[in-house]
Amino acid sequence: MALGSIRVRLTAWYLVMLALGLGVFGIGSWFAMRASAFQTIDEELEDRIHGVEKFMQLQIASLSPVEIRDEFREHSVLGPGGDLFQVCDEKGQWLYRSAVLENNQVSIRLPNQLGDEPVYENISVQGIPIRFATGRVVVNSHPYTIQVAAPLKEFYEALERFRLILWFSVPLLLIGAGLGGYLISRRALKPVDRITTAAESISISNLSERLEVPKTSDELQRLSETLNRMLGRLDTSVQRMSQLTADASHELRAPVSLIRTTAELAVHGGRTNPEYHEDMVQILAEAERTTRLIDSLLLLARADAGEGGLQHELIDVSTVVREAVAQGQSLAAEKQIDLAANPGSNTAVVRGDGEALRRLFFILIDNAIKYTPDGGRVQVQLEALDGHAAVKVTDSGIGISESDLPHIFDRFWRADKVRSRGTGGAGLGLAIARWIVEQHRGTIAVQSRPDQGTVFMVNIPLADLNTREVRDA
Secondary structure, eight states, X not given: OOTTSHHHHHHHHHHHHHHHHHHHHHXXXXXXXXXXXXXXXXXXXXXXXXXXXXXXXXXXXXXXXXXXXXXXXXXXHHSTTOSOEEXXXXXXXXXXXXXXXXXXXXXXXXXXXXXXXXXXXXXXXXXXXXXXXXXXXXXXXXXXXXXXXXXXXHHHHHHHHHHHHHHHHHHHHHHHHHHHHXXXXXXXXXXXXXXXXXXXXXXXXXXXXXXXXXXXXXXXXXXHHHHHHHHHHHHHHHHHHHHHHHHHXXXXXXXXXXXXXXXXXXXXXXXXXXXXHHHHXXXXXXXHHHHHHHHHHHHHHHHHTTOXXXXXXXXXXXXXXXXXXXXXXXXXXXXXXXXXXXXXSSOOEEEEXXXXXXXXXXXXXXXXHHTSOTTOEXXXXXXXXXXXXXXXXXXXXXXXXXXXGGGTTSTTOXXXXXHHHHTTOOSOXXXXXXXXXXXXXXXXXXXXXXXXXXXEEEEEEXXXXXXXXXXXX
16 A cells, blocks of 8 residues: 555545544534533523522511521422522521531622622532522512522533543544545545556557546546547557658658669769769759758648747738749649639738748649649639638649548648659648648638549638738738
């Protein structure tokens, strides 16, 4: 049993709180019992005062002092409480005095020293605690003091028995509660041990495994479900990293091999000057392609690490679209493709990174040109609609099959690998495009059918023009 475990700490806190609660309950019960007993005794003493008063009203007017004492003596024997009371008049003369009180010279207050309510006090007589009640009464227009008493020995013995019961029962109750609390907490936290054991068995090689989810509808179930979702995200990320590494290795192997082979031929093949020049041109083209691939990989790596580094300022999307179209004109001209732009007449200002947006639209235009046959058409359209800058890139190309549509934004995915490699694509452009759109809190979608062309639709929220001036991209 680990002293630092949760079940031990829970049991300790439970015992501390229970001990405090029982302590407060025990002390409160003891004082409540004591107060209740005193209240009962005081009510009994007050009833005895009224009884003596009633007796005096009936007998004192017709009896001599000696006869009064005899009657009081008889009353004390027959009345409740026994021979423990004394009576005096306003001058301090005794009408009656019990032998025990007289022998111990128990003092009494005169009537003029008392109010309307009886006075209660505890006095020890011959080592025995006694509760006294002293009250003022008026009989036949003469004030008298009546003092009655009751022994407290049995009362204190009862309190002592109750105290001993508390002293012995509370520790036993705490021991039993501690054992029960530990067993209950151990049973309640048993799923945590299973979760811990299962979590320790999961590593990067078996991230597909999941924790057992207890059907308890409590925090442990939510914890297991949360950990499983986290493992799912980690599994997806690791798979993407593994796929990225494998695809990057595959993509880099071809241009590096071609550069090496061409260089070896140029060095050892006895090439002529024109052949040297052709080799260098080929090496340069493959080096540029490899550089673009590495730049794209670095950009996606920074994006995955949350280090995109995009600037956010007010950008006129129409200006960015025109620059991307102008950049793609040379590519379209090589294939005799009609590249047309309709930037719209309305202002479309967004908050974002001008260079990233230019790259986004050029990727879509470049992709449309690659997959459009010679003599085809690519159209770029911009309009401000429902608080968004909506850009459509439409081509008359070969289209995308329905089975391929869900994968076009995946990294290194290509519907036609031979065609893509021939045009220099590595399958990263659309993945980068989607990341740029997401960084601008926008959306990107595609509609396409084989041999009927493709339409890419980008929507980016418009900025509030009342905040700052627009920066020309």
